[in-house]
Structure formats: structure tokens, C-alpha cells
Amino acid sequence: MLAFDHLVVAAPDPEDARKQFTKTTQLTGVPGGHHSNWGTHNQLCYFSKNSYIEWIGIENNSQAETTTNPLIRNLKYSLDHDITGPIQFGLRTDNMDEYIRHLTEQGINFQGPYHGERKKQDGSLLKWRMLFPTAQSVSSLPFLIEWEGENLPEDLSCINEQEFTEIVTGVDDLDQAVPLFRKIYQFGPPHVTEDQMGNTAYQWALAHGLLTLNEGNQVHACFNPIFI
Numbered sequence: 001m002l003a004f005d006h007l008v009v010a011a012p013d014p015e016d017a018r019k020q021f022t023k024t025t026q027l028t029g030v031p032g033g034h035h036s037n038w039g040t041h042n043q044l045c046y047f048s049k050n051s052y053i054e055w056i057g058i059e060n061n062s063q064a065e066t067t068t069n070p071l072i073r074n075l076k077y078s079l080d081h082d083i084t085g086p087i088q089f090g091l092r093t094d095n096m097d098e099y100i101r102h103l104t105e106q107g108i109n110f111q112g113p114y115h116g117e118r119k120k121q122d123g124s125l126l127k128w129r130m131l132f133p134t135a136q137s138v139s140s141l142p143f144l145i146e147w148e149g150e151n152l153p154e155d156l157s158c159i160n161e162q163e164f165t166e167i168v169t170g171v172d173d174l175d176q177a178v179p180l181f182r183k184i185y186q187f188g189p190p191h192v193t194e195d196q197m198g199n200t201a202y203q204w205a206l207a208h209g210l211l212t213l214n215e216g217n218q219v220h221a222c223f224n225p226i227f228i
Helices: 014-025 061-066 070-080 096-105 174-185
Strands: 003-010 030-035 040-048 051-058 085-092 110-119 125-133 143-148 160-171 191-194 200-205 210-215 219-223
Touching: 003 070, 003 160, 003 219, 014 040, 014 051, 051 070, 051 219, 061 070, 070 085, 070 125, 085 219, 096 110, 096 125, 096 143, 160 174, 174 200, 174 210
Parallel strands: 003 051, 040 160, 085 143, 160 210
Antiparallel strands: 003 085, 030 040, 030 110, 040 051, 110 125, 125 143, 160 219, 191 200, 200 210
């Protein structure tokens, strides 16, 4: 079963954005590191059960311009147009090769896998792979991520005790998005519910917490009781 991995937050100054968030919420945050192949850097806030928030920004514009990674292209577009805040999220798998086979057999387009790495504060390298399903009917789909080893802070006391409970993502057309999410991510029938505005929404259970689709264009996550 897929798990929620992390929420991606576009930030011109990731450290400042992270510090503002952790000061307001009284949570613990940590420096991330540098993605030398993408020209980006990040700050992090870890939660229990292997989920976290990532504030990411661009520190080498020319490097970011040359990457084909869809997430970095989305980030650059967002910051170039003064769009900040949550822009995307990742779902964690421990068998990305199976998803590549599944998407290929189903005739679903995808980009990747992209190999990523980040130099941590202790000098070690954290490595992972990312896969981006694509479809014309839904502009931004969750990406899949598979870690090489564990993604944990060097100081485990920096993991906040709050747990991820829900990721909410807006789409233009629920009638098109629901069957597409089922096909891509191998979800079963969704639970029909209502969002905070009383509009129809659809939910699936993840390994921990829920994935909710509603109409709109925003992404939000809840780490009970923290909402971002």
C-alpha cells in the first residue's frame, strides 16, 4: 500500500519559511541540504511514521533551468510567478519497478524515474528515485518516491510526535480524476464524503492517513492537529 511521504512547499527562502512555520506551531524543524544536480536546497520538518514537510527553493537558477525533473520545473514556474506554499506531494513506495511495469502495461504516460540525492548536514548522501505519472485530464498528479535506505534526521529527537492524517488535493474535474487515480495508483473504490465547504469529495486510505480529492487547485496536508 502506498504511504504519504511528504508535502512540497515552494519557498523563495526555505529557511525563513520553515522557521516561521515552526515558531508558529512550536514544532521542531531541521536544515535539509543541497540538491547539486537540480540547483535547489531545502528545509524540513519531520513527523512520526516517516512523513515530513519540505520547504524547497532555488539557489542556482541556471542549474534549475536545465533540469527535466517535473517537480523542479513546477517549482521554478511557481517561484517565477510568485506562487508560494504547497505545490505538490509524494506517495512512497518500496517497489517502484512494479509501478513502472504497471503504468507501462496500462498505457499510462510517465516521466522518470529520476535519481535524486541530497548532501546531508553530516556530509553523507541521501538517495532516492522519483516517478511522475502524467495525464492531460489532470494537470498535477502525485509523484511516487522510493528511498534508498531511511530518510530520517541525524538527530531522531527532531522527529515531531504529530502524525500525518490527511492530504487534500484539488482537481478540475472529479469525474475524470477519480478513475484516473484508481488506475494509476491501484486504488480501490473511494469513500464518498464532503470537504470543509460541503462539496462532494472522494477519499482513499493510505498506509497511514487519507488521500482526499476535491474540486479546486490547492494542496493541503494535516498533521493532526497541524494544518498547512
